[in-house]
Amino acid sequence: MSQSTMRGMRLGAQSLEATSGIVFSERSDYTYVCASGHETVLTFAAEAELPQTWQCKSCSVLATLQEGGKSVILEASDDKGPRTHWEMILERRTREELEEILAERLEIMRARRASAKGEA
Known part of the structure; x- marks a missing residue:
């Protein structure tokens, strides 16, 4: 069993891809402050x-975005839900x-109810 293991390899612990030539996207840190x-x-x-x-x-309270040390004024959401x-x-x-559809269905139900009463 020990002969079948891969020697000199840390499986899953290290990426086999080269890190040279990778350009990361621009990032920025933003601060949110709650009540x-x-x-x-x-x-x-x-x-x-x-x-x-x-x-x-x-x-777990909603925190607001801070820009220049001040809270950002929240915009009214147009989201209807x-x-x-x-x-x-x-x-x-x-x-x-x-x-019209409601009237048709009510007529069918009333006719069905009337025929059920006539049979009983």
Whole structure:
């Protein structure tokens, strides 16, 4: 069994790729401060879009981005949130069409109920 092991090799502990010629992307450190005063320093790529808030690692409260020692003013989000089933239905059909479908289904259900009463 010991003859089948690879000698002189630390498997998985060391990369076999050469590190010469690798150019890392530009990075910048940004500070986020929560209401409790905890500072969180994060590194982002220079061209990355920065989030205005970040969850504090210490107290899990939202921390705001600091630029020049001052908190960044939060922009109002235009995000509507997830679409509801009703909104998806209204994308496919008008209210008039939905009223017609409802009337048809109610008529079918009433007819079924009336026939069930007649049999009993």
